[in-house]
Amino acid sequence: xxxxxxxxxxxxxxxxxxxxxxxxxxxxxxxxxxxxxxxxxxxxxxxxxxxxxxxxxxxxxxxxxxxxxxxxxxxxxxxxxxxxxxxxxxxxxxxxxxxxxxxxxxxxxxxxxxxxxxxxxxxxxxxxxxxxxxxxxxxxxxxxxxxxxxxxx
Amino acid sequence: xxxxxxxxxxxxxxxxxxxxxxxxxxxxxxxxxxxxxxxxxxxxxxxxxxxxxxxxxxxxxxxxxxxxxxxxxxxxxxxxxxxxxxxxxxxxxxxxxxxxxxxxxxxxxxxxxxxxxxxxxxxxxxxxxxxxxxxxxxxxxxxxxxxxxxxxxxxxxxxxxxxxxxxxxxxxxxxxxxxxxxxxxxxxxxxxxxxxxxxxxxxxxxxxxxxxxxxxxxxxxxxxxxxxxxxxxxxxxxxxxxxxxxxxxxxxxxxxxxxxxxxxxxxxxxxxxxxxxxxxxxxxxxxxxxxxxxxxxxxxxxxxxxxxxxxxxxxxxxxxxxxxxxxxxxxxxxxxxxxxxxxxxxxxxxxxxxxxxxxxxxxxxxxxxxxxxxxxxxxxxxxxxxxxxxxxxxxxxxxxxxxxxxxxxxxxxxxxxxxxxxxxxxxxxxxx
Numbered sequence: 001x002x003x004x005x006x007x008x009x010x011x012x013x014x015x016x017x018x019x020x021x022x023x024x025x026x027x028x029x030x031x032x033x034x035x036x037x038x039x040x041x042x043x044x045x046x047x048x049x050x051x052x053x054x055x056x057x058x059x060x061x062x063x064x065x066x067x068x069x070x071x072x073x074x075x076x077x078x079x080x081x082x083x084x085x086x087x088x089x090x091x092x093x094x095x096x097x098x099x100x101x102x103x104x105x106x107x108x109x110x111x112x113x114x115x116x117x118x119x120x121x122x123x124x125x126x127x128x129x130x131x132x133x134x135x136x137x138x139x140x141x142x143x144x145x146x147x148x149x150x151x152x153x
Numbered sequence: 154x155x156x157x158x159x160x161x162x163x164x165x166x167x168x169x170x171x172x173x174x175x176x177x178x179x180x181x182x183x184x185x186x187x188x189x190x191x192x193x194x195x196x197x198x199x200x201x202x203x204x205x206x207x208x209x210x211x212x213x214x215x216x217x218x219x220x221x222x223x224x225x226x227x228x229x230x231x232x233x234x235x236x237x238x239x240x241x242x243x244x245x246x247x248x249x250x251x252x253x254x255x256x257x258x259x260x261x262x263x264x265x266x267x268x269x270x271x272x273x274x275x276x277x278x279x280x281x282x283x284x285x286x287x288x289x290x291x292x293x294x295x296x297x298x299x300x301x302x303x304x305x306x307x308x309x310x311x312x313x314x315x316x317x318x319x320x321x322x323x324x325x326x327x328x329x330x331x332x333x334x335x336x337x338x339x340x341x342x343x344x345x346x347x348x349x350x351x352x353x354x355x356x357x358x359x360x361x362x363x364x365x366x367x368x369x370x371x372x373x374x375x376x377x378x379x380x381x382x383x384x385x386x387x388x389x390x391x392x393x394x395x396x397x398x399x400x401x402x403x404x405x406x407x408x409x410x411x412x413x414x415x416x417x418x419x420x421x422x423x424x425x426x427x428x429x430x431x432x433x434x435x436x437x438x439x440x441x442x443x444x445x446x447x448x449x450x451x452x453x454x455x456x457x458x459x460x461x462x463x464x465x466x467x468x469x470x471x472x473x474x475x476x477x478x479x480x481x482x483x484x485x486x487x488x489x490x491x492x493x494x495x496x497x498x499x500x501x502x503x504x505x506x507x508x509x510x511x512x513x514x515x516x517x518x519x520x521x522x523x524x525x526x527x528x529x530x531x532x533x534x535x536x537x538x539x540x541x542x543x544x545x546x547x548x549x550x551x552x553x554x555x556x557x558x559x560x561x562x563x564x565x566x567x568x569x570x571x572x573x574x575x576x577x578x579x580x581x582x583x584x585x
Contacts, residue, residue: 013383015296018165030282031164031302038275038306042313055208058313060268061412063322066331091545095201097264109263112206112213135327 052105066135069103075117076125085127105130110145118149125149159380163305166382168297169432171439174288176300176427177280178442180420182239184255184273185518187416188232189525193481194534197555198264199224201542208260219261221539226483227258229522233490236518241446242498242511245284252277269417272310276420279303289443293436294383301382304428308375315368324365326357338410370399374429393429400425446510453509461499464512468495471519479526480558481535487522491515532562537569549576 019027045057054062074085090099094113101109110128117126130143199205200220207213216223234251237243243251255277259270282299285291322328333339339360346356374396381389404418404425427435453460472488479487498511525531536559543552553576556569563569 013167013385014161014165015167015292015294017292018161018296019298024161024165027164027298028160031160031298034278034302035305035309038309042309055263055266055268056271057317058268058310059317060314060414061328061332062317063320063328066322066328092547093202094204095198095264095542096545097198098202098204098206101206101263101266106263106266108206108210112204116204135322135331 050105050107053107063135065104067132067140069130069132071099071103071128071130073102074127074129075123076127077122078124079122080124085125088126102128103130105143105145114147114149118147123149163379163382164298164301165296166301167294168300168382169294169436170288170291170297171293171435172427172432173283173297173300174439175435176424177283178239178241179423179427180276180280181235181251183416183419183423184277185232185236185239185521186525188228188235188255188258189522190529190531191415192228192258192265193225193526193531194538195265196221196225196228196482197535197539198542199262202546205261206263208263212260216261222482224258224261225481226486227254227261229483229486230490231255231258232522233487233494233518236521237491237494237498237515240514240518242514243494244497244501245281246497247494248277248281248284252281267415267417269414269420272417273420275306275310276303276424279306288439297382301379304375304379304382307424307428308372308379311368311372311375315365315372318361318365318368324358324361326354326359326361329357329360329364332410332412336411364403367399367403371396371403371425374400374425378428397425397429400429449513450507450510453513460508460512464499464508464510464515465495467512467516468492468519471516471523475519475523478523480532480562481526487519491519530562530564533559533564533567535559536562540569540572544572544576549580552576553580 018024042057045051045054045059051064054064059065071090073088073090075088076083076085080086090102098109098113102113113128114126117123126147126149128145128147130145132140132143134140198221200218200223203218205213205218207216231251231254234243234247234254238247238251252274255270256274259265259267259274279299279302282302283297318324329339343353343356346359347353351359374393377389377392377396378384384390384393400421404421407414408418468491472491475487476484495511495515498515499508502508502511536555540552540555540559543549543555553573556573556576560568560570560573
């Protein structure tokens with residue numbers, strides 16, 4: 001079955017029921033926006049600062065993901081002497097899926113975790129430390145993130 | 154060739170409508186099963202401990218803290234819409250609702266960070282764009298610009314995946330070694346390679362490079378179909394064929410390695426087969442399905458003037474049965490969505506004769522939902538995951554309740570009886 005039409009479309013070989021005129025132009029705009037968005041969103045990973053957030057970058061089973069990490073948390077309360085940190089059992093506080101997010105240093109999860117803990121006025125400082133091994137099993141430098149609650153004295 | 158000629162040919166060239174119809178129907182159907190069987194058990198973690206991070210900050214502001222009820226309501230409703238759409242019910246609004254609900258299902262929390270859920274939202278978005286006249290009113294080969302746009306989108310996904318694997322750790326095979334470490338699934342191949350004189354280092358290097366090559370061959374396949382939807386050039390069929398074989402081999406490999414990707418491989422097999430493969434199986438499938446639907450419709454016309462009443466009664470009965478048979482939060486979302494879909498479908502039905510068929514289809518959707526949710530391990534997994542999390546968060550009484558439900562739904566030979574005894578031993582006598 002031939003689907004060609006005997007005008008300019010025969011050059012383009014478009015379907016007989018293809019939209020024309022303004023509707024075709026609108027579809028082209030929609031298609032361009034959709035495709036450009038899909039090109040830009042993953043590309044932001046490669047120009048961004050954080051390599052930990054791979055959610056929309058199509059980096060399934062990336063070398064970053066192949067790293068094995070452990071995370072530990074500690075808190076300093078306002079009643080504690082300055083500098084004295086109490087270890088925190090994360091599994092008692094949050095679901096292990098969130099702990100997994102902290103081990104990967106996913107920025108949104110780390111930020112929200114800090115904000116969430118700082119809702120307790122007793123907490124002055126929170127410390128997260130990650131120990132990771134690369135995909136080849138070599139130990140990576142220890143990664144420490146210290147967060148001071150804004151309200152804390 | 155000018156840009157407008159090129160884009161016109163890619164987006165508006167003639168496509169076998171059977172490909173589009175089969176792809177949409179089967180993806181919607183598989184997704185309904187995926188939602189009910191694969192995603193429901195993970196609902197127990199939502200709201201646990203009072204922490205949540207949505208995928209988008211603005212969503213956190215709007216939604217508050219989603220819990221298991223919120224999540225399951227969305228998942229149940231999405232499933233009803235998807236299976237309804239797979240059976241030919243619902244128009245543009247149902248497609249957009251399925252896209253919006255499914256997307257909200259994963260976007261509400263970073264507890265769900267599977268990238269293939271994001272990918273499926275892209276697929277559903279393209280399906281929603283495709284809402285137009287009924288399939289029966291369309292030519293066998295015609296314009297399918299949302300389908301063509303989807304083909305390009307899939308090429309972009311594979312291209313980025315290929316790009317991410319050009320990093321040194323992948324190319325040198327280090328990531329493959331790491332993946333293999335957990336199950337040793339590639340050891341037999343390594344042994345064969347070594348017996349043929351290849352060093353282990355070279356084997357993993359070759360594996361890493363082959364994965365990247367596979368990604369680019371698949372990209373070429375999808376791009377060839379995008380640029381030549383009518384497949385006028387002989388090379389298009391060849392490149393698409395190579396892309397299809399590579400995609401099947403690549404995703405079969407992922408399944409063999411038991412990578413935790415849910416049902417992602419199934420979707421990618423399906424997309425590759427329909428988009429890259431020949432059209433005749435899909436024409437045959439569509440023609441058989443259309444014939445079967447017409448046959449059922451003609452049989453149901455015998456119901457006559459009672460069609461609407463019988464259809465409505467069947468849906469209401471099935472909704473009530475869902476509520477009675479399923480012991481999970483937000484079960485009512487199944488029935489409510491089914492009733493809404495029935496009302497919309499009946500309202501937009503062309504004739505009174507189709508009322509019984511609509512009722513039959515939606516009853517079928519609910520029966521399938523009940524079977525998916527009660528005949529496998531969905532309840533068992535949901536409650537044992539919940540129990541495990543409650544134990545970790547020092548809530549033994551609530552954990553006992555969850556494990557009790559898990560045990561009542563446990564498959565033969567399984568259960569959390571030992572955990573129940575362990576928790577009971579730690580509790581004061583009155584609570585046991």
